[in-house]
Amino acid sequence: MAEAGIDYAAVFQALPGMVALLTPELVYADVNEEFLRMSGRTREQLVGRYLFDVFPDNPGDPSANGARNLRASLQRVLTTGERDTMALQRYDVESVERPGEWEERYWSPVNVPVLGPDGRVVVLVHRVEEITELIKARGGRGSRTGVLEAELYTRARELQELNERLREAHAREREVALALQDAMLPAPGPVGHHRAAVRYQPAMGTLNVCGDWYDLVDLPGDRIGVTVGDVVGHGLHAACVMGQLRSALSAASRVVDGPAQALEVLGLYARSVEGAENTTAVETCIDWDTHTITYSSAGHPPPALLRSDGTVEFLDQATDPPLGARPDHVARPQATTAFAEGDTLVLYTDGLIERRREDIDTGLARLADALTHHRGTDPEPLADALLLDLLPAMGATDDTALVIVRL
Structure with missing residues (x-):
């Protein structure tokens, strides 16, 4: 279809x-065949x-206000650059064929802007749904039932369009949040001469971008700091x-003496x-x-230390409440455990x-x-294997950050 072109x-x-194209001066630029047929006008x-x-x-008719309401809607679109869905309008x-004779019509208009490169409205799409026959079928002008049904129809359509716009807004927010997270989280790379792998897996769904993070910091001597939050x-x-x-x-880790003090500063x-x-x-x-x-945790799931023999030790001997959970400042606990060459340290967030x-x-x-099960696996394939094994097949409802360091 793309090769043949679309007319x-x-x-x-x-x-x-019924669809018409209007200039910003509210002059008809074009109309489709249905607009001509339903309006009874020629091109x-x-x-x-x-x-x-x-x-x-x-x-x-002093009560006639369809044109006035439509003009106000079109001006809103021109001013804001956003679409406007109007309530049901009675428009005589x-x-x-009979000049001076007016026919009662019921229209439900939607006015949509088309923006140019400079962001200004260059064309207005004026779409009209004809509701007149529905009103007449329910008893004409005096029928409250017919008018109410038409109003309900219009409100349902307005809600549908509002939901679509909300979904678009949430999708844009998710896009921005993911871009922000990607910009602020460090790119995977070697930490000193040691092998490490990092992963960030966003949650499924437009509203579930979260605040998970990880960090790896080179410290004086043959040391590194590894954090998730x-x-x-x-x-x-x-x-x-x-x-x-x-x-x-990240800044505190470079100047204080140990993880506990770094979390106190944070x-x-x-x-x-x-x-x-x-x-x-943590x-x-x-x-x-x-x-x-050496480690300290502020209410976070404990890091896992995978020994070369396949046993797993959870580092849970220095756990304290989350940040801001205490009204007064209290020194945080800190613990130390030994490791052997070939062990693997795994830090993660609760989504895992x-x-x-x-x-x-x-x-x-x-x-x-x-x-x-995956002991002996290098950090990069191990990270992929853990995400595959542990995250739900249909997608997680929470973000997951994962850091793996071969010791």
């Missing part, structure tokens, strides 16, 4: 509903003429909060960031000189393990089984 002028003329009587010269309000139309909430605001907290913790900073309360985070410091991992109506211990056991 859009012919498509416009064949549209089943010559419409194209090139001002809309309200062709269809003015009935001068003999002068008879072509999770901001409560969804959408663009959560992504913005995530960016602020990730940057703050907790104090979080008090000044709206939406940061109850954020969870920070680990891997030291290859001493073969130890938590499921509705399921105890978290079940998710942790599922993670441990998967790690044992």
